[in-house]
Amino acid sequence: MMDRFVIDGGRPLFGTVEASGSKNATLPLMAAAILAPGITEIEGAPRLADIDMMGQVMVSLGAEIRKDGRTISVDTTKLGGWEAPYDQVRKMRASFYVLGPLLAKFGRGRVSLPGGCALGPRPVDLHLKALEKLGCKIELDGGYVVASAEKLRGTRIVFDTSSVGATGNVMMAAVAAEGITTIENAAREPEIVDLADMLCKMGAQITGQGGAVIKIKGPTQLKAVNWKVIPDRIETGTFLIAVAACGGDVTITNARPDHLDIVIDKLIECGTEIEPTDDSIHIRMGKRPRPASIKTDIYPGFPTDLQAPWTSLMCLADGDSSVIETIYPERFNHVPELQRLGGSLRKELNSLHIRGVEQLKGAHVMCSDIRAGAGMVIATVAAKGKSDLLRVYHLDRGYESLEARFSSLGAKIARVKD
Numbered sequence: 001m002m003d004r005f006v007i008d009g010g011r012p013l014f015g016t017v018e019a020s021g022s023k024n025a026t027l028p029l030m031a032a033a034i035l036a037p038g039i040t041e042i043e044g045a046p047r048l049a050d051i052d053m054m055g056q057v058m059v060s061l062g063a064e065i066r067k068d069g070r071t072i073s074v075d076t077t078k079l080g081g082w083e084a085p086y087d088q089v090r091k092m093r094a095s096f097y098v099l100g101p102l103l104a105k106f107g108r109g110r111v112s113l114p115g116g117c118a119l120g121p122r123p124v125d126l127h128l129k130a131l132e133k134l135g136c137k138i139e140l141d142g143g144y145v146v147a148s149a150e151k152l153r154g155t156r157i158v159f160d161t162s163s164v165g166a167t168g169n170v171m172m173a174a175v176a177a178e179g180i181t182t183i184e185n186a187a188r189e190p191e192i193v194d195l196a197d198m199l200c201k202m203g204a205q206i207t208g209q210g211g212a213v214i215k216i217k218g219p220t221q222l223k224a225v226n227w228k229v230i231p232d233r234i235e236t237g238t239f240l241i242a243v244a245a246c247g248g249d250v251t252i253t254n255a256r257p258d259h260l261d262i263v264i265d266k267l268i269e270c271g272t273e274i275e276p277t278d279d280s281i282h283i284r285m286g287k288r289p290r291p292a293s294i295k296t297d298i299y300p301g302f303p304t305d306l307q308a309p310w311t312s313l314m315c316l317a318d319g320d321s322s323v324i325e326t327i328y329p330e331r332f333n334h335v336p337e338l339q340r341l342g343g344s345l346r347k348e349l350n351s352l353h354i355r356g357v358e359q360l361k362g363a364h365v366m367c368s369d370i371r372a373g374a375g376m377v378i379a380t381v382a383a384k385g386k387s388d389l390l391r392v393y394h395l396d397r398g399y400e401s402l403e404a405r406f407s408s409l410g411a412k413i414a415r416v417k418d
């Protein structure tokens, strides 16, 4: 059964909406539970297909998962397995996060190689090279990465590309390594800071998170803790961009404006009025957006995960703009869908030239990945008339009841089960 959304667009958005906990922070926090025997409790976790998928990976390793509202408990008392099968990793690349913790815990791990992805090539070479430097032996066997280490040793790792996943995996392996591990050109994303902070609460000795050099002093024995996950900056950004596209007056609670500095600057450039507090963002928009060009970059640059939503907004801008994608140069599956709604976009290598039109018009369109899907929700909710948005299972991976939350802001959007 494939659900779709039926949207009758063209209405401004009003009201208050609460941002969920961060998906991309929760996923590695769940994997980190491998490092500490007992019950790790993650509070404020979003209720999403991807989180359930990580739960299944943990269950196949012998963990028990319990959910109580938005709290996920990962009980690793009986952890025994050290393999993440193809069937799980191919559905969600973030399953690869278990490799570092498995190496720390058992000195070995067998994790399927992720394979292709809708965003274009997404290799794991940086993860593997860094783990080798920590003293791991890595072999490839039948599509699986088989890693083993008699002893992990602290070392200096210099990433030539800053990678969220590789930084997280190495941090989790390095807590068990003897001596000091230094990660240079480390990812500075808030999700990595959240992971490092939880590891510290568990007993790890990590410094420098949030900067380009992270140091981990090991080995440490970790204990299970309770942790409240940070708000989802991409979900928050998605709602903000939706208000910029549709017009209206919305407050987003459980938000961290300090994780969205560049996005907020760009929204102001478009003509929105924004008032941030420590934990909320109020946005107002009463006119057609002005054009504002973006270039995606690693944090604190403009997030690639908001590139598709921003592209939808620029389709409605009062002028021309460009979008340059530097993280995933092939992440443009939303472009032909936006053209179906009347968007005027031209793709050239890794960039888009967008000529804003006064109105988009409803049509049948589809989601091709989580964030392209979010871009399509924004475009169809802003477009005049009726749209059918297909393949919303992509959205369910990363956004909790998106249709209900847009409805609560006055959008006409309903889920239909075919």
Ligand code: EPU
Pocket (backbone or CB within 6 Å): 024, 025, 027, 093, 094, 121, 122, 123, 124, 125, 126, 127, 128, 161, 162, 163, 164, 165, 166, 187, 191, 304, 305, 327, 328, 370, 371, 398
């Ligand atoms: N890269 C390599 N080799 C590697 C790892 C990465 O070349 O071994 C390259 C990638 O191809 C990419 C760049 O490095 O060009 C950055 O990738 P990164 O490793 O930082 O991405 P990731 O950890 O696989 C996370 C998010 C993505 C988000 C990216 C970039 C999670 C679970 N996923 O992926 O989120 O787009 O960082 O910010 O945290 C999503 O939520 O929809 C999503 C795709």
